[in-house]
Amino acid sequence: MACIQVVIWLFVVQCSAVCFANYVLKEEPEYKHTLLKRILMEENFESLESKINNLTQRVEALEKENALLKHAPVAFLAELTKSVTSQNQIILFDSVKLNLGNAYFNVHGNFIAPVSGLYQFSVTACAATNHYIVLELIVNARVVGKVLTGDTGYNECSSNSFLVQLSTGDDVYVQHKTAGDYLLANPAAGFPTFSGVLLNVI
Template structure:
């Protein structure tokens, strides 16, 4: 379109010069003047089309921002879920529990080697943990934020298998760590695995 405008502009410059030549017949001069007028009309329409195109592009960009949130520095989702696959027979007081099998780890913020989640962004997060115990013993776990317990769960029964869970919503700063550990109040140093105990979390909003 820009090449067409350049060509029309060149024609607009050249035609009057030709029309002013004394030896150009009157009929040709008249035809050239008609062409100049048509060029002016076409150029005006093209300018209107370009303005409309610019407006359409602005509207499309606004629509794209609305669809994709349009948030400055928008980040990918953060969510993880991990399970404990094996029994732990000798769990120390306040020992960290490594939920070893990762089911989901969007954003790669969960480290299954240590069972820790590190917040990649400032925001509101939700975490949950579940605990499974065989009959005749009970134990407890607590969700920790930088060394401070923020939620606890315990379960046990003299004659039945039992399971319990807890969920907590937290405001975190980027770099803060969340993990699960054995509570001091447990009367058992063992917890059962078999993928029953779970540790999950996700970013709710920034």
């Protein structure tokens, strides 16, 4: 009988302690803060810090992935329908075959980045027999790549692709400065071309 009374007494004491602790945690924020600090000190801090870092990295990766999924696709493909023989000009790829995101403007021949990210651009240049041409891919007036084509025996086309990190509002276009004298266009064959696609939001 005495043992049962002791057990009951311990149970009552334990319940009272739990109830009191819950009350204190709800009513006393400072005590709750102190208790949490004590728990952290008793844990393996290095292990806990490592777990927090891992969780932080996973959250950041998921946020980037989510941003990409939320953003509408961005991609374009434009063709040139008229041959170009003059120099020092932007090439106006006038026939738009694809323009997801409406970021390419055929009137000016330029692409304006709608979002910061990693983009891939491709440029195809063509030259008539006994002529050659050099086209330059430009980002905000800076040359980021070139395409050279030409042959003495036949018409020739060459392509080049470029990976470029852009910020929102960056201006991308293709120009012909002074190297070469004839950019051949063949609308029936669908060349030359200028295209781009958003690979990843940054």
